[in-house]
Amino acid sequence: MSAALPETAPAAPGDETPERRFPTAPLFLSGPAALLFAALVLTPLFLTALLSFNQFDYATGRTGGFTLEHYLSVVTDEYYLEIFLRTFRISALATAICVVIGVPEAYILSRMTNPWRSIFLLVILAPLLVSVVVRAFGWSMLLGPEGPVNGALIALGIGRMKLLYTEGTVVVALVHVMLPFMVIPVWTSLQKLDPAVEQAALSFGASRATAIVRVVAPQILPGILSGSLIVFGLSASAFAIPGLLGGRRLKMVATVVYDQYLSDLNWPMGAAVAVILLAANLIIMLTYHRMVEGHYRRRLG
Amino acid sequence: MTRNGPVALFFHTLVVIFMLAPLAIVCLVAFTPENTLSLPTRGFSLRWFQAVFHHPDFVQSFWNSLWLAVLSATLAVALAVPASLAVTRWEFPGRGFLNALFLSPLIIPHLVLGVAMLRLFAVVGATGSFGWLVAAHMVIVTPYVMRLLIAAISGFDRSVEQAAYSLGASEAIVFRRVTLPMILPGVTGGWLIAFINSFDELTMSIFITSPSTVTLPVRMYMYATESIDPMMAAVSALIIGITMVAVLLLDRVYGLDRILVGQH
Amino acid sequence: MSFLELKNITKRYGPLTAVGDVSLSVEKGEFVSLLGPSGCGKTTTLQMIAGFVEPSAGTIRLDGRDITRAKANSRGLGIVFQSYALFPHMTVFDNVSFGLEMQRVARGERKPRVEEALSLVHLSPYAKRYPRELSGGQRQRVALARALVIRPPVLLLDEPLSNLDAKLREAMQFELREIQRKVGTTTVMVTHDQAEAFSISDRVVVMEAGRITQIDQPYRIYEHPETEFISRFVGKTNLLPGKVVTATGAGATVSLAGIAVPVETADLSVGETVTLCIRPEKLHLTAPSSGLLTGRVADRFFLGSQWLYHIDGPVGTLMVVTPNDGSTPAEQGAPVGLEWSPSVVRVHRGAMAEAPDVALEVTG
Numbered sequence A: 001m002s003a004a005l006p007e008t009a010p011a012a013p014g015d016e017t018p019e020r021r022f023p024t025a026p027l028f029l030s031g032p033a034a035l036l037f038a039a040l041v042l043t044p045l046f047l048t049a050l051l052s053f054n055q056f057d058y059a060t061g062r063t064g065g066f067t068l069e070h071y072l073s074v075v076t077d078e079y080y081l082e083i084f085l086r087t088f089r090i091s092a093l094a095t096a097i098c099v100v101i102g103v104p105e106a107y108i109l110s111r112m113t114n115p116w117r118s119i120f121l122l123v124i125l126a127p128l129l130v131s132v133v134v135r136a137f138g139w140s141m142l143l144g145p146e147g148p149v150n151g152a153l154i155a156l157g158i159g160r161m162k163l164l165y166t167e168g169t170v171v172v173a174l175v176h177v178m179l180p181f182m183v184i185p186v187w188t189s190l191q192k193l194d195p196a197v198e199q200a201a202l203s204f205g206a207s208r209a210t211a212i213v214r215v216v217a218p219q220i221l222p223g224i225l226s227g228s229l230i231v232f233g234l235s236a237s238a239f240a241i242p243g244l245l246g247g248r249r250l251k252m253v254a255t256v257v258y259d260q261y262l263s264d265l266n267w268p269m270g271a272a273v274a275v276i277l278l279a280a281n282l283i284i285m286l287t288y289h290r291m292v293e294g295h296y297r298r299r300l301g
Numbered sequence B: 001m002t003r004n005g006p007v008a009l010f011f012h013t014l015v016v017i018f019m020l021a022p023l024a025i026v027c028l029v030a031f032t033p034e035n036t037l038s039l040p041t042r043g044f045s046l047r048w049f050q051a052v053f054h055h056p057d058f059v060q061s062f063w064n065s066l067w068l069a070v071l072s073a074t075l076a077v078a079l080a081v082p083a084s085l086a087v088t089r090w091e092f093p094g095r096g097f098l099n100a101l102f103l104s105p106l107i108i109p110h111l112v113l114g115v116a117m118l119r120l121f122a123v124v125g126a127t128g129s130f131g132w133l134v135a136a137h138m139v140i141v142t143p144y145v146m147r148l149l150i151a152a153i154s155g156f157d158r159s160v161e162q163a164a165y166s167l168g169a170s171e172a173i174v175f176r177r178v179t180l181p182m183i184l185p186g187v188t189g190g191w192l193i194a195f196i197n198s199f200d201e202l203t204m205s206i207f208i209t210s211p212s213t214v215t216l217p218v219r220m221y222m223y224a225t226e227s228i229d230p231m232m233a234a235v236s237a238l239i240i241g242i243t244m245v246a247v248l249l250l251d252r253v254y255g256l257d258r259i260l261v262g263q264h
Numbered sequence C: 001m002s003f004l005e006l007k008n009i010t011k012r013y014g015p016l017t018a019v020g021d022v023s024l025s026v027e028k029g030e031f032v033s034l035l036g037p038s039g040c041g042k043t044t045t046l047q048m049i050a051g052f053v054e055p056s057a058g059t060i061r062l063d064g065r066d067i068t069r070a071k072a073n074s075r076g077l078g079i080v081f082q083s084y085a086l087f088p089h090m091t092v093f094d095n096v097s098f099g100l101e102m103q104r105v106a107r108g109e110r111k112p113r114v115e116e117a118l119s120l121v122h123l124s125p126y127a128k129r130y131p132r133e134l135s136g137g138q139r140q141r142v143a144l145a146r147a148l149v150i151r152p153p154v155l156l157l158d159e160p161l162s163n164l165d166a167k168l169r170e171a172m173q174f175e176l177r178e179i180q181r182k183v184g185t186t187t188v189m190v191t192h193d194q195a196e197a198f199s200i201s202d203r204v205v206v207m208e209a210g211r212i213t214q215i216d217q218p219y220r221i222y223e224h225p226e227t228e229f230i231s232r233f234v235g236k237t238n239l240l241p242g243k244v245v246t247a248t249g250a251g252a253t254v255s256l257a258g259i260a261v262p263v264e265t266a267d268l269s270v271g272e273t274v275t276l277c278i279r280p281e282k283l284h285l286t287a288p289s290s291g292l293l294t295g296r297v298a299d300r301f302f303l304g305s306q307w308l309y310h311i312d313g314p315v316g317t318l319m320v321v322t323p324n325d326g327s328t329p330a331e332q333g334a335p336v337g338l339e340w341s342p343s344v345v346r347v348h349r350g351a352m353a354e355a356p357d358v359a360l361e362v363t364g
């Protein structure tokens, strides 16, 4: 290190908006919310992480001490492995179907003219705001033994099928719940797309399909990716759909945690599963964040 | 409409049917005169709606949910307005962390939040407290409010505030007479989206409600896992109705696509 | 003693000196414009007067009072922003009335004063409208009325006309000046449009890279720019590199590519490198080989009231502007002579700086 370097410019003076003369102001302004989040996000998560390392005594229901057995049993116990695998399988399937349905639908929506575009956007997105219990209940009626789907199957001569409490039903209902989360980001990236680019491709003699695959698709890929991650993350932690449509035997991670807490009362075990779920979610989201940032940096640089 | 070919429109129709079918069947079955879940083939009846209004558990849960949603949305807005001003207008150490913290409930599964809250409530002895339930709901709805407010505040022409200062207004008056009215669409939009999210919340609430604070979605979930009769459909139809009113309001004050498309 | 006084005002943003050592005295009732290219620190200077930016050094005095550290809302200055910054949720009347309310003017007195201000800017019929229901020019006038109604000691205008189209801008320039004369408010206006600065100001302050390079009446800035930068920035100009060949007490002769040209600048020394500035309208076309230079018409442009010629000659391409008096213009390719009076030639010492299209770019 050379000692002779001259002092660079004097420390920058504070910024000049009138408020910035009081650097304490943002602390006062964000203080209440920060307290709430410290008390009700950070503290409980920390407590839960601690709890997941506690031993659990089945006989007395007491917790305490330190153990890794809950985490170990998640990776060794076949019961948990199966549940994690099933959750992964169902979520991946739901995500794939959401891509297959949601991406073309967003594209079709973006090519509509108003007022149809607004109306159908509302139709696709508004169910998002209806309680998921209601939607799950709707599916249980549609697919129930006396429901219209079975009615149609009988009328077609295929005969009644057991649809409820199967993985298929859970996937279908998850797709219904998650589809808006796929349409939204794809729609957003389509909005940013310059329609002239696609027209230019067509004017060069590209067929419609080629134009979509070569010109449109690459530009909405980040939207598809971000939608897929959201759908996958939300599916993997979905509770109401497997709870209401999966029945007693088709458990997913969330319903298992619920059982651990409220039936088995094995809180440490439930906490360990929850911690793993949270960690998986955060890793996926942060990796994605990195990826997208790198992607755009390369594009701009 | 003309730019989509027939295949595209057919596909679109199927998607729309898929999205609406479960809601439509719920609304239809709610009017059945039968004792079982079935489509009303022999006329319409309001008997199941009456049953809901005479079912004390559902009525109580409805009021619980309503109060919970109103309180948590209002308090969340009250905290989020100053907090979003702080994170958008100042550069200060820890700003990035706070910003991430305030938005974090969007990427923490509600299941995990529920489990964590349950533990916290057990530790501090708050199990069954309505106040703590409100606080927990504030945590999950605040990010939605913050998002709209941050968008509203960053799209704000600061010279309008400077103009008010130069005319002699104090900081408090500038906030009340200029800043607040100008971000009002964001505030009302944020309140409504917070209300809807709180009113609908199931996964976290199911862990932390006690028999006296059970919310409507939790009540419905428990009811649906035990017995299934058309009363469930009637409650669901009511919820769909309430949600639609809120959605239309939201669309009027803020624009639904603006909220949803900016959501994730 | 002057009414508004800036003394050695400096503003640094980290290593960047946005405004350096600016001193300026404005007399009561005077209309002064800050003129300069984008990023030269005009807005920053204005904002320091307004109190939105705190100077790193220097003092600002208003009517003898030191206001350097006074808060913006205690200075009582009237400000018109480039974006107008009207309160979108208030009617025109409420916008204008806001400042009076803040000064706790009684309700009964407010109404006549607002009405007076609105009639000053010819907006009386629009009092009940909201800003979004007004045209750009009307919004601009609401902003002006809102600033003037509090009877500010100083009116600050930051590019008040830059959002208007050319025609409206010209009309508003005269209106602005007329209103300012009528109310007699001391005014400081920021602009990067030299025509605007010249047509309405008593004095123009030319800024360059955070510093003041010349303060003078518009006419003097145009005719006697103190630096080559100013002559380029203000209007069009021909810049000719040359060398002094003879020098006397009263004038000198400069050689331009071998052609001797008389100038009236004293105290030049023989052998010195200089740059001559001659405004295009000061050059006259004459018959070939009868003027100081001979050249050929390379291009000509019809500007309505004037003709602009590009003349190729021994010293490069010169711009010449002649009034369109109805006579037949010189043809393209025709040989012409060029003539001018030695008194219109400005001499800047040193070689020409390398940025010959600045003038064309910024004066538009």
Ligand SMILES: Nc1ncnc2c1ncn2[C@@H]1O[C@H](COP(=O)(O)OP(=O)(O)OP(=O)(O)O)[C@@H](O)[C@H]1O
Residues within 6 Å of the ligand: A016, C013, C016, C017, C018, C036, C037, C038, C039, C040, C041, C042, C043, C044, C045, C192
């Ligand atoms: N808050 C700030 N932080 C850092 N630098 C700034 C800030 N405000 C202005 N500057 C810099 O100070 C310089 C002067 O800016 P200023 O806005 O005064 O220019 P201007 O003359 O008004 O230009 P224009 O004609 O484009 O409006 C610019 O280089 C600008 O980038």
Ligand SMILES: [Mg+2]
Residues within 6 Å of the ligand: C042, C043, C044
């Ligand atoms: Mg400026």
